[in-house]
Amino acid sequence: MQKSMGITLRTANRGRHNRTNQFIIMICNKAKVLMSAAIDGELTAKEEEELSDHLATCAQCRDEFQEAKNTKIIIQERMVRVKAPKNLIESIVRMTTVIS
Amino acid sequence: MKEKKKSLSAQEELKQKEFQKEAVAHINALYNYALHLTMNPDDAEDLVQETYLKAYKFFDSFERGTNCKAWLFKILKNNYINKFRKNAREPGKVDYDLIKDFYHTIKDVQSDTTEAESDFFHSLLHEEVYQALQSLPEEFREVIQLCDMEGFTYEEIANMVESPIGTVRSRLYRGRKLLRAQLEDYAKKHGYNTENGE
Numbered sequence: 630m631q632k633s634m635g636i637t638l639r640t641a642n643r644g645r646h647n648r649t650n651q652f653i654i655m656i657c658n659k660a661k662v663l664m665s666a667a668i669d670g671e672l673t674a675k676e677e678e679e680l681s682d683h684l685a686t687c688a689q690c691r692d693e694f695q696e697a698k699n700t701k702i703i704i705q706e707r708m709v710r711v712k713a714p715k716n717l718i719e720s721i722v723r724m725t726t727v728i729s
Numbered sequence: 730m731k732e733k734k735k736s737l738s739a740q741e742e743l744k745q746k747e748f749q750k751e752a753v754a755h756i757n758a759l760y761n762y763a764l765h766l767t768m769n770p771d772d773a774e775d776l777v778q779e780t781y782l783k784a785y786k787f788f789d790s791f792e793r794g795t796n797c798k799a800w801l802f803k804i805l806k807n808n809y810i811n812k813f814r815k816n817a818r819e820p821g822k823v824d825y826d827l828i829k830d831f832y833h834t835i836k837d838v839q840s841d842t843t844e845a846e847s848d849f850f851h852s853l854l855h856e857e858v859y860q861a862l863q864s865l866p867e868e869f870r871e872v873i874q875l876c877d878m879e880g881f882t883y884e885e886i887a888n889m890v891e892s893p894i895g896t897v898r899s900r901l902y903r904g905r906k907l908l909r910a911q912l913e914d915y916a917k918k919h920g921y922n923t924e925n926g927e
């Protein structure tokens with residue numbers, strides 16, 4: 630009787646532990662999806678709260694968030710941007726003048 | 730007779746003024762978008778020209794107060810699909826030589842800012858970031874460009890790529906994940922440690 634009680638208890642504990650791990654993994658994955666939109670300022674107030682709650686407790690996701698921000702900055706700063714050729718601008722200005 | 734003509738041209742003149750103020754202001758952004766779509770300066774010029782021709786013709790249907798840049802991008806994208814999609818490169822198939830050539834033809838215009846920073850993000854070159862972005866499947870590359878380079882909202886992007894906002898959101902998430910993996914590869918090649926001491 631006592632023995633079987635012990636087994637039941639251990640099994641129950643293990644069950645809870647697995648559930649907790651899965652719960653944390655699920656939260657981290659969700660947080661990662663939210664981060665991407667958070668950087669763009671596209672979260673709802675509720676999502677924003679969810680994310681900041683998670684970041685307050687998860688150092689790994691805080692690092693990840695910083696890295697995600699860096700990636701956006703890199704694209705903004707390092708992407709090649711050129712000016713439209715002068716003749717193109719002129720021809721478009723001319724075009725809108727000629728049509729009438 | 731003369732009177733009538735005069736009033737019509739005055740109205741036209743007003744339209745012109747507004748168009749040049751509202752629409753022509755975005756020509757650099759449109760040209761860059763066209764370049765990245767076509768990878769060819771001549772095609773890009775044609776595309777921008779046709780876009781403005783169409784935009785001017787339909788300028789009355791532009792909803793005043795909405796984002797004119799987004800409206801123009803949408804017209805350009807539609808034009809591009811109609812004109813070039815048939816012989817566009819297959820998704821996932823990237824011509825690196827073409828990208829390299831293309832990059833070198835346009836990079837002279839870019840003034841290079843050299844920073845003394847030593848972390849791996851700052852070590853990346855324009856060319857590497859450009860190649861990393863170009864190596865992504867088009868559906869990911871496009872939303873990253875529209876969001877990060879052009880600063881469009883998710884709603885505007887969703888309208889341009891004709892997908893729900895949720896799709897835009899998840900494409901951005903997945904695209905950025907791929908992009909970061911790509912950038913980390915470059916960083917490793919340069920001998921930077923990307924593990925962040927973890």
Ligand SMILES: [Zn+2]
Pocket residue numbers: 656657660683687689690
């Ligand atoms: Zn986490």
